[in-house]
Amino acid sequence: xNRSENQEKVTFKTVVKSLxxxxxxxxxxxxxxxxxxxxxxxxxxxxxxxxxxxEQTMVKVERNKVVLEEYKIYHAQKTYEFVKSGRMSTVQQxxxxxxxxxxxPVKPAEIIKxx
Amino acid sequence: xxxxxxxxxxxxxxxxRVLMLFHILFLLLAFIVVGRIIYIQWIWEPNPKFVxxxxxxxxxxxxxxxxxxxxxxxxxxxxxSTPLYDIYMDCYVQKEANAKNKTKGVENxxxxxxKAELLSKGLAEVLEEDGKDASYYMNRIKEGRANKRRYVRMxxxxxxxxxxxxxQLPLFNEPxxxxxxxxxxxxRRLYPYGTLARRVIGYVKNNNDTSQIxxxxxxxxxxxxxxxxxxxxxxxxxxxxxIWDVTSQYxxxxxxxxxxxxxxxxxxxxxxxxxxxxxxxxxxxxxxxxVVMDVETGAIRAMVNLQKDSLGNFYESFNLAxxxxxxxxxxxxxxxxxxxxxxxxxxxxxxIETNHGIMKEYxxxxxxxxxxxxxxxxxxxxxxxxxxxxxxxSSNYVFRRLVKDHYGDSPEEFISRLHTYNLGAxxxxxxxxxxxxxxxxxxxxxxxxxxxxxxxxxxGYAVKVTPLQVxxxxxxxxxxxxxxxxxxxxxxxxxxxAQQKFKPTVLNSICSKATADTLTRALTQVTLEGTAKxxxxxKCKVAGKTGTARMYLHPxxxxxxxxxxxDLQGRKKHQGTFVGFxxxxxxxxxxxxxxxxxxxxxxxxxxxxDVPAGTFKxxxxxxxxxxxxxxxxxxxxxxxxxxxxxxxxxxxxAKAPIPDVKGYGLKDAIYAIENSGFRCEYSGxxxxxxxxxxxxxxxxxxxxxxx
Numbered sequence: 001x002n003r004s005e006n007q008e009k010v011t012f013k014t015v016v017k018s019l020x021x022x023x024x025x026x027x028x029x030x031x032x033x034x035x036x037x038x039x040x041x042x043x044x045x046x047x048x049x050x051x052x053x054x055e056q057t058m059v060k061v062e063r064n065k066v067v068l069e070e071y072k073i074y075h076a077q078k079t080y081e082f083v084k085s086g087r088m089s090t091v092q093q094x095x096x097x098x099x100x101x102x103x104x105p106v107k108p109a110e111i112i113k114x115x
Numbered sequence: 116x117x118x119x120x121x122x123x124x125x126x127x128x129x130x131x132r133v134l135m136l137f138h139i140l141f142l143l144l145a146f147i148v149v150g151r152i153i154y155i156q157w158i159w160e161p162n163p164k165f166v167x168x169x170x171x172x173x174x175x176x177x178x179x180x181x182x183x184x185x186x187x188x189x190x191x192x193x194x195x196s197t198p199l200y201d202i203y204m205d206c207y208v209q210k211e212a213n214a215k216n217k218t219k220g221v222e223n224x225x226x227x228x229x230k231a232e233l234l235s236k237g238l239a240e241v242l243e244e245d246g247k248d249a250s251y252y253m254n255r256i257k258e259g260r261a262n263k264r265r266y267v268r269m270x271x272x273x274x275x276x277x278x279x280x281x282x283q284l285p286l287f288n289e290p291x292x293x294x295x296x297x298x299x300x301x302x303r304r305l306y307p308y309g310t311l312a313r314r315v316i317g318y319v320k321n322n323n324d325t326s327q328i329x330x331x332x333x334x335x336x337x338x339x340x341x342x343x344x345x346x347x348x349x350x351x352x353x354x355x356x357x358i359w360d361v362t363s364q365y366x367x368x369x370x371x372x373x374x375x376x377x378x379x380x381x382x383x384x385x386x387x388x389x390x391x392x393x394x395x396x397x398x399x400x401x402x403x404x405x406v407v408m409d410v411e412t413g414a415i416r417a418m419v420n421l422q423k424d425s426l427g428n429f430y431e432s433f434n435l436a437x438x439x440x441x442x443x444x445x446x447x448x449x450x451x452x453x454x455x456x457x458x459x460x461x462x463x464x465x466x467i468e469t470n471h472g473i474m475k476e477y478x479x480x481x482x483x484x485x486x487x488x489x490x491x492x493x494x495x496x497x498x499x500x501x502x503x504x505x506x507x508x509s510s511n512y513v514f515r516r517l518v519k520d521h522y523g524d525s526p527e528e529f530i531s532r533l534h535t536y537n538l539g540a541x542x543x544x545x546x547x548x549x550x551x552x553x554x555x556x557x558x559x560x561x562x563x564x565x566x567x568x569x570x571x572x573x574x575g576y577a578v579k580v581t582p583l584q585v586x587x588x589x590x591x592x593x594x595x596x597x598x599x600x601x602x603x604x605x606x607x608x609x610x611x612x613a614q615q616k617f618k619p620t621v622l623n624s625i626c627s628k629a630t631a632d633t634l635t636r637a638l639t640q641v642t643l644e645g646t647a648k649x650x651x652x653x654k655c656k657v658a659g660k661t662g663t664a665r666m667y668l669h670p671x672x673x674x675x676x677x678x679x680x681x682d683l684q685g686r687k688k689h690q691g692t693f694v695g696f697x698x699x700x701x702x703x704x705x706x707x708x709x710x711x712x713x714x715x716x717x718x719x720x721x722x723x724x725d726v727p728a729g730t731f732k733x734x735x736x737x738x739x740x741x742x743x744x745x746x747x748x749x750x751x752x753x754x755x756x757x758x759x760x761x762x763x764x765x766x767x768x769a770k771a772p773i774p775d776v777k778g779y780g781l782k783d784a785i786y787a788i789e790n791s792g793f794r795c796e797y798s799g800x801x802x803x804x805x806x807x808x809x810x811x812x813x814x815x816x817x818x819x820x821x822x
Contacts, residue, residue, distance in 0.1 A: 083307035
């Protein structure tokens with residue numbers, strides 16, 4: 001006996017009857033789409049998981065932004081300090097205070113000609 | 116199958132009535148749920164009061180742009196924006212919780228106060244503020260805690276490094292609701308070179324300042340520097356983190372552009388130091404300015420504007436160089452001379468009658484006798500004077516006479532020539548600020564025109580020009596007659612790449628090369644034999660001119676006096692100027708130094724050949740050593756001492772015996788000797804040929820002889 005012969009005919013009456021008896025899905029042969037349903041379900045799970053991962057990554061990105069910003073600030077402030085202490089007259093004054101004989105040049109540097 | 120069996124089978128398959136009841140019940144519930152979902156989804160409208168609580172939190176974040184930096188010609192930072200932090204403390208934090216906690220409240224409060232003690236000590240050590248020790252901070256915390264104060268200022272304007280240190284301290288290393296640390300961040304503008312070129316760099320109140328008050332480059336280029344704000348929406352995640360909401364509007368902040376100026380901060384430093392040093396020597400001078408300009412391009416390499424207060428402190432308050440026109444005095448004689456030479460009316464070696472320095476056409480009150488001429492007559496016994504010598508000693512009579520003789524019948528010819536030198540109006544210069552005066556040249560068609568205006572203009576009176584205009588004119592002479600427009604910003608851009616470049620602009624050609632050469636000869640004579648003898652020994656040959664002029668006094672400075680140049684006590688203000696270019700043979704820089712005195716008693720003067728020329732010499736001498744342009748070139752096959760790498764001493768050699776520095780240059784020799792713990796003395800120039808150890812304090816002194 002083949003399967004189609006064994007299957008109940010889908011009519012309004014059988015649908016209502018199967019609805020109440022709880023085997024409507026079997027009646028409608030939804031079991032044929034079970035792999036698709038499982039696939040869609042898996043996709044849904046993956047989607048939720050990926051969204052969660054994206055959210056976590058973005059949280060990390062935001063934290064890194066803060067760290068990066070702090071480094072930028074640190075860099076800017078260090079640059080400022082270096083430039084500040086590199087002022088020519090400040091260096092001259094510091095050398096003078098330390099009693100060094102090194103002073104600002106009194107004549108232009110001699111340049112060796114390259115062939 | 117028998118009927119009996121069929122009946123039993125049917126009975127076995129038939130669900131029990133209880134199960135059927137449950138089945139129907141759940142089915143009904145399912146219908147209700149589906150119906151409810153449809154109702155909520157499409158029909159029901161929630162109470163707006165609760166909606167926000169059920170939606171994920173979102174807020175709009177304004178993204179602040181980074182304000183662009185200001186750089187010098189070589190890319191060195193002149194202004195940079197960086198956040199500084201104000202530190203506040205919630206002193207009342209945990210106090211209520213401790214009070215309510217019957218079991219551990221007292222113990223917790225005691226622990227908190229112990230941490231506060233440690234915090235106070237840490238604050239005193241990290242912040243190092245005068246007069247604020249640990250007890251100061253502890254008292255503030257105790258007082259704040261007693262008075263329920265939740266926002267007590269502990270420090271302001273601290274940098275990021277100190278903030279990190281503070282965050283390591285007890286309480287401050289805990290979350291805000293436990294430790295009470297509150298940090299307010301605000302962008303501040305920092306100027307690494309302090310007061311150097313402050314007026315030129317300028318200022319704005321903050322990056323959002325769009326006021327019309329344009330001070331310096333900050334103000335003038337505010338639009339480029341400030342950038343554009345951005346917008347981003349952020350949403351809260353389930354774990355209360357805030358992340359960028361990619362589904363909402365997003366506009367990134369556009370950082371401001373960097374502005375690269377033509378200034379060379381080292382030249383600015385040289386000019387600033389020279390002007391301060393020389394102004395400090397004179398108690399009469401209250402203001403001064405100096406400008407150094409590149410001959411070929413007109414680029415401003417330094418612009419100093421100093422004001423001296425009653426305590427002798429210097430500060431920059433107004434751009435005198437670009438914004439204070441005044442009667443320039445004798446430096447204007449070069450303008451007159453250019454006109455006469457260019458019109459082919461005189462030669463430098465032509466001679467005119469001295470006539471005891473008196474202009475016969477005018478009364479002595481109108482045109483006083485020129486004492487330089489009477490001195491000349493007495494000294495030489497001659498009644499003729501060459502134009503070159505008249506220029507050299509800066510004789511007013513000679514130039515009045517020449518202009519009267521050659522342009523007396525057509526003064527408009529002379530006046531119109533002054534306009535061709537761009538002396539009648541301000542250039543479109545970037546730093547012309549509010550309150551700047553307007554240059555002026557008398558108009559022959561104007562009702563206020565007097566005959567004396569012509570001969571006054573010949574010696575730099577009756578005309579008003581800014582120091583920058585005078586420098587631009589002299590720069591044109593140095594540049595073979597080609598007048599370059601002065602400019603101070605060379606480009607705007609980002610990350611070192613220029614987006615907009617401002618190139619040198621030729622205003623016009625004011626004279627021929629021959630006239631410029633003749634003028635250069637005359638100007639060189641002034642520094643060698645004339646009124647600017649201070650420059651005779653400058654490191655390179657300078658061509659320039661001194662100028663001393665009485666200054667026009669505002670009526671409020673001379674109450675009751677009708678003479679615009681003096682008050683009732685006869686006190687006057689003087690403007691002293693030296694302007695020139697160097698090296699005279701192949702000019703690289705033009706510079707001007709102008710000083711302004713306070714009101715001086717009759718007979719007291721401040722000449723252009725004194726402080727301005729002295730300042731100019733200091734600038735020339737330092738700049739000459741600073742520039743590689745004038746370096747001596749040594750041939751590679753010349754006599755260069757051999758130096759071995761292992762002979763180079765570093766601080767690791769501090770315990771080493773006396774280093775052998777023979778053959779070293781002076782700089783390397785001093786480095787090696789001082790790093791080895793000795794002091795150093797030297798004589799001569801070149802390379803070390805001998806060294807002697809002299810015992811004394813410490814390890815003693817090494818005396819070097821260089822040849």
